[in-house]
Amino acid sequence: MELKNRVKLSAILVIILIIGWILINGMSLGNYKIIPVKDAINYGLDLTGGVYVVLEAEETETDPITDEKINRAIATIRQRIDALGVSEPVIARQGDTRIRISIPNISDQQEALELIGKTAQLEFVGPDGETVITGEHVMDSTAVYQNNSMGIQEAVVSLKLNEEGTQAFAQATQEFLNQVIEIKLDGEVISAPVVNAVITDGQAVIQGMGDIDEAGNLAMLIKGGALPVQLDAVEIRTIGPTLGQDSFDKSLLGGMIGVALVFAFMFLYYRAPGFVSTIALSIYIILFMLSSVAIGYTLTLPGIAGIILSIGMAVDANVIIFERIREELKLGKSVLASVDAGFKRGFTTIIDSNVTTLIAGVVLFTLGSGSVRGFAVTLMLGIILSLFTSFVLTKRILKTFINASILNNKKMYGA
Structure with missing residues (x-):
């Protein structure tokens, strides 16, 4: 013993x-x-430094800046940064129209800045030019692999629509059967699939992704929601550890x-x-x-x-x-x-x-x-x-x- x-x-x-x-x-x-x-171990800004950016909201006569919009923009940016896997970010309001962001220990700063500041206005537009559904109708979005018409595996973004979006999309796919419904992100066409069947289950797919990383970034943007205002980067710089x-x-x-x-x-x-x-x-x-x-x-x-x-x-x-x-x-x-x-x-x-x-x-x-x-x-x-x-x-x-x-x-x- x-x-x-x-x-x-x-x-x-x-x-x-x-x-x-x-x-x-x-x-x-x-x-x-x-x-x-x-x-x-990941280190915070005070130990390893990171990137510092100041975003300014762009005001127009038809779209004035309000406190509610700035607060929504801050919440959306925080959600996007969390989706990148970055912890301990510093996100604060600066003045009436600016947002100050400090992101620690990030490898690809430029890519992160593009994801943070992108407006991500998603639209499904029919051949008549009318918007069928928008990002507001999307409950969830994920990056997955699926086989295309030639049996080749490709990266896509899978969307799950809410009840209102499901009904609108079902009606649109029935009306525009065998026609093209364009998928636009910030006004740019990112995919133009032909409607081959009526989709009634609220499941939609965005094709045309370069790889799974690109699909993941787009899925994150859509899930994070659209920014309520246009934000322009007025200052970008790398900061050292304090x-x-x-x-x-x-x-x-x-x-x-x-x-x-x-x-x-x-x-x-x-x-x-x-x-x-x-x-x-x-x-x-x-x-x-x-x-x-x-x-x-x-x-x-x-x-x-x-x-x-x-x-x-x-x-x-x-x-x-x-x-x-x-x-x-x-x-x-x-x-x-x-x-x-x-x-x-x-x-x-x-x-x-x-x-x-x-x-x-x-x-x-x-x-x-x-x-x-x-x-x-x-x-x-x-x-x-x-x-x-x-x-x-x-x-x-x-x-x-x-x-x-x-x-x-x-x-x-x-x-």
Whole structure:
């Protein structure tokens, strides 16, 4: 039994070291490449810079600019940027007719600017020149592959129409059977299919796409909705990180020193359980990095603050548990019984404090925007992982050490 637990512990330590090394340095396995975690994480404007653009609404005598139109334009632009997979954008109104946008960590800035500022007025126009349906009648749009008349697979945009659009389109396809219905985007014909059948199910397809990326961009524009006003770019420039690479490197070094000091304190003060907590916290940091990459989280300065706070809460949970274990040992209980009782007694206190903080994180995420939401994400993710590492990993690892007859002396617990 002791040998089995010692082998288990050795395997855990080896796996932690291997995963940690891969996260720091990356690894290549044939054609499959794992990049270092620092390169896989998205960084915000303050850490990596991005693109800055100012859009101005164009006013005409027949189409005056109103606060309602500017607010709708901001909402549409935000939806489009979210569809690009960009997190933590800064979108704000500037004066009466301008919108200021800062987009972090974007690879193709020109393409993004075109998508943001495009009006995306979609129209299906019959041979009589009358508009059959518009983008307002579209409930959903997605980029898919389908076979054309020659059996060749091509990228198209699939549209799902609302009830009003379905009726209007059914009537139009019946009226213009075997005729052309042009599909126009911002007045330009992008597809001119011939109506081969009456379409009554509210499903329409836009053909003539170059590839699936072009189809995806168009689908995103249509789904995001048309801009209520014409917007012209009056300023476009690349912006650098406000924090600076040197300051960022120093922040990382400071963070590593801080974690090392925490590990040293836990080991020196709590001895055996402190050593186990350093193993569990190492796993916690690994899980946090992997989770951040998996959810596509964008790291900013407030996000770093959330990470530091969540690490502190993870340590705090271990401190509460270890103090309870010491109290049980002083009552004369065995090491294993003290560990079980310590985790059981510390559970309520830790849950209460973490749940209230989690509720605060949910409120910040729901009501906040930009960097505030970034802080809330790291805080909530940290709390969830902290509870997992404290009550599952730390307990299992500590009991494995005890069952392996390595940490079963009361003196090792400071009692």
